[in-house]
Amino acid sequence: MTCYLKLPINARRRSSTPQWRVSALLLATGLLLPATHAWSDAAPNATPNATPNAAQQLAVGVCATCHGARGISNLPKIPVLAGQGEAYLTAQLHAFKTQTRGDADAIGYMWGMAADLTDEQILNLSHYYSTAAAPTPATVSTRQAVTAQITLGAHIYTQGIADRGVPACSACHGPDAHGLGDFPRLASQHAAYITKQLLSFQNTTRDVAVMHAVTTTLKNAEMTAVATYLQALP
Template sequence: MTRINVLHLGICILLPCVIATAASAQSTAASDDAATKLASQVCSSCHGPGGHSVSPTFPKLAAQQQAYLVAQIQAFKSGGRSEQEAHDYMLGMTTLIDDDTAAALARYFARQSPPHGVSSDPALVAAGQKLFTQGIGDRVVACASCHGDHAQGNGIFPRLAGQHAPYIVRQLKVIQGNLRNSPVMHGIIKNLTPEEMNEVAAYLQSL
């Protein structure tokens, strides 16, 4: 086989791969553009520009873990999250979001700048820090073991740093009440008291 024929064969083999890669890149770029518009025109009305929510009713999404965001969109769509807020705000919204858009939205929010912490009662923050980093004996596992030393999150484990304290408390109660399909978290926090919830939430909000 001549050198030219070998080169031609190589091009024939590689060209479909290059075309497929380019098409995929174009598709991803289009999804990202659409997600940016959706985030700025729709999501921002509740979650704030760039996911920097100012209302504790709605979580801050800025710098949130990408895998976690995708999982939550899927949970809203499937009914895996059945708390009242899910029905009131997210159920109808997420039915219009396909998998590509969900992934693109997650990428958009994940790359935003992280929220700034908000100071709280120093005693609450200190108690919450101890709970987060050390847990409570055999009763509650240290939150940092899944959510990271700085509450930055990891994959399906969400970023909690800088999140609204009232939102965190509300979600802890929702998980305790099995209104969110989160068996691992339910097992970990089932013995958490309301006072302890307020403490760890105050600490996380301060980060």
């Protein structure tokens, strides 16, 4: 996916029905065609009904276009949701809805998606994805350059970079990167997505104090290294 959406925010936020907005988003991203039949199946149940079953239909009929039916996306800039922590997913959906998580991709893709979700739908969607099985990482290349990145990434993840004040990521995200409490899972996430988030924390377009402090002195090559390491973790 190379085309990133640049609709005026107001057109996306306060226009007519959610169905209209979602269709417009998908059309604008060129994604509607493969999803047409799934979307029309899900549309009648997509809005006020907040049962777990309706959340599942919403996930399969709408979110799946980008995130995959069980939360495993094939697109490197679209995050894997399967196996992610429930409380973290809930917090992020609220952050999109209240427009406090705001880098360009969050604005372009997720503000419109989350705008009309009810609290109950958010809880049920978060439960659906957190209980879906996380992906099995692809076999890692043995090319020297990749091996070197993974070695550096593992070092940063488990020990940080002491002389530049970068803490060990494992302290918060867990030794296996499966997440701890409210701290998100990072294992088997797309490297391109992780790198992009680290840049957004650094430049505060995704404004989270703790991750801004972690990334302040991190160099781009170090971000790529830790992301490559994390993508390969089961």
